[in-house]
Amino acid sequence: MSIHVLLVNSHQIVLWGLEKLINNESPRMEVVGKATNGLDATRLAREKKPHVVLLDLYLGMEKGIDLIPNLLEEERSHIIIFTEIHDQAAVDGAVLNGARGVIYKEESTQNILKAIEKIHAGELWLDRGTTGRIFSNFLRTGQKPEDCITKKIASLTRKERLIINAFATEAGASNKKLAKKLYIGEQTLRNHLTSIFSKLEITNRFDLFMFAKLHHHHFIATASQSTTHTNNLQ
Incomplete structure (x- = not known):
């Protein structure tokens, strides 16, 4: 079965590049929708029921983290944060709210594709720094x-x-x-x-x-x- 991917990013050039990259892997995976704002992203998530959502941390004046609860209403959808901003607090908050992975835009195209496959298979895609910070925070506040x-x-x-x-x-x-x-x-x-x-x-x-x-x-x-x-x- 093809992995259906929803792209959520405020930059059209980024959407275009990701769509080309992912659709080149067809039939293994394909883009089923693109959105530049939270309203369209939520609507497309409900209509298309994607397996994976590539979500930017910031969509103009909107914060990607605020969209996560709505995007996760479709139970089979998994969220990957795709961002160029190394905002540790925002990334950690996104993971704690349900995002399963984080990819930075400077990473290789192969890493992007591999992350989509791993997240779709039910795994996590987090760097050691993010995992360590969240674990330490949990120990401080959750113990x-x-x-x-x-x-x-x-x-x-x-x-x-x-x-x-x-x-x-x-x-x-x-x-x-x-x-x-x-x-x-x-x-x-x-x-x-x-x-x-x-x-x-x-x-x-x-x-x-x-x-x-x-x-x-x-x-x-x-x-x-x-x-x-x-x-x-x-």
């Missing part, structure tokens, strides 16, 4: 007293612990991939994630990934005991 963490983990069901363990071992995996790994349906997984977010008092998948990594030792035993019993999750 709770150990007794509070223990109580939250104790409130999780066995099924929920298995899902969190999967998040720790499958960085950036899509719902489809995680559901297949756990032998459950995607809707069942979404229901469990809603419950997990509520119990852990977190709001996004990246926070869950970080929690899973930081407290992975709490979930290893549950996962190992369930190696031959994951079919009972349904």
Whole structure:
């Protein structure tokens, strides 16, 4: 299946260049829409249901980060920030709000194409600096007293612990991939994630990934005991 890409950038020359680059890879991937502003980007995302959105950090007076919640309404869409501005705070904010990758405009065309493929496959595309800053920030602001963490983990069901363990071992995996790994349906997984977010008092998948990594030792035993019993999750 071809990877459908939506381009969101305020510069027509950039849109033209990206469209040429991506469409040259047809049928592997193709551009299904182009937008220069938030209103058109949101409309096209709903109409075209792209697999990947290449989104600039700034669209004239608009901020790309403000568009992320609307663009993610289509569950299968993944967002890559494509920018020339090395604004660490804006990049980190975009990732924490749901962007799965960051590409700078000075990178090679092969890197752009590779990032699109990796993000579509459910992986993350982040440089070490961005990953390190977000991890450090999470430790500063997200770390709770150990007794509070223990109580939250104790409130999780066995099924929920298995899902969190999967998040720790499958960085950036899509719902489809995680559901297949756990032998459950995607809707069942979404229901469990809603419950997990509520119990852990977190709001996004990246926070869950970080929690899973930081407290992975709490979930290893549950996962190992369930190696031959994951079919009972349904």
